[in-house]
Amino acid sequence: MKFAELLAAVRQHPQAVTLPAEWAQGRAGYGGLMAALLFEALQAKVGPGQPVRSLAITFVAPAPLQAPISFEVEVLREGKSVVTLLGRAVAEGGTVTLMQASFGAPRESAISVAAEPAVALKPLEQSTALPYIQGVTPEYIRHLDLRWAIGGLPFTNSPGRQMGGWVRLRDEPVAEPVGVAHLLALVDAWPPAVLPHLSKPAPGSTLSWTIEFVQPLVPLGTQDWCRYCATIEHAQDGYGHTSAMLWTAEGALLAMSRQTVTVFG
Structure with missing residues (x-):
């Protein structure tokens, strides 16, 4: 489906x-x-x-x-x-x-502070695609297109605080307007940012998640690419604490996310 x-x-x-x-x-x-x-x-x-x-x-x-x-x-x-x-x-x-x-x-307010600029990414064409491989990648990856532009892939012994790249829904036959439900799927599509630190596969998942949205949403279609970047703020004792941002391809901020993740490795 x-x-x-x-x-x-x-x-x-x-x-x-x-x-x-x-x-x-x-x-x-x-x-x-x-x-x-x-x-x-x-x-x-x-x-x-x-x-x-x-x-x-x-x-x-x-x-x-x-x-x-x-x-x-x-x-x-x-x-x-x-x-x-x-x-x-x-x-x-x-x-x-x-x-x-x-x-x-919305309310009238004298306060108006612009978002920080979007993180710089390698061009989409130069970024590494995460293919769907049955029995290797999670099944849901068949529905989401991820292109790595920052940091290492999971389980590649790649230390660093940041991980991210380009993301969109995969193989959408018709472009539909993107809503908050779509943004939730795009943000959580990425594996925990701590997994590249491991040298061999180990389970990891989100325990709790808070996410905030910039309203009104910038018009976006399901065939459009978004930028994503997560930063590890602290990781120890099998738990990681990360923050992340999601932008349009042009750099307009869409959502701000924080996650506590569990990792068994």
Whole structure:
């Protein structure tokens, strides 16, 4: 199933969405997809004049594949400008993903500070593609196109603080407008930035994730490339703490992300 088909499924039947095996990340469903689907369920409860400002996501347990998942939403508070919601993805009797979301209408303000310039990348044509290789790369990579331009590939004993490059959805037959759900999938497509430090394969995954969005979103299509760069701020005792940015190809800031990741190596 394509990404757009899964988004449509959660809009139509939020109480029973099944993740196909082609969206696997190890033994579980791809975390970026889970975040995207839960966000779609949350967004359905909010009016169009209140875009999302920030999300806090916890991956409580592995999301099962080929089993029904229910996406549940609770409105915690609805103020004049800001709406706060809590979303849960529930499967096999337990919560697998939690998301707290803040949606907020724009206000008049005397404060206006431009974002820092986007990180410089090698040109797309000179960047290293991460191909989908069955049994080697995670299954979800078949749906996402990553081109390495900063740092090493995972498990290449490449020390350094930064990792990133170019990213977009793979093989989208028709260009569709990019929304926040798409940005979640693009940001989480990248492996933990600590994995290039390892010299042999070891499991690693996101434990908790906060992400903020620049509103209004810059118009973008699903066939357009984005720039991504993650920076390791600290890593020890099997946990890594990273920050990351996502920009358009032209350098307009889209999202700011922080993740705590676990690594077993």
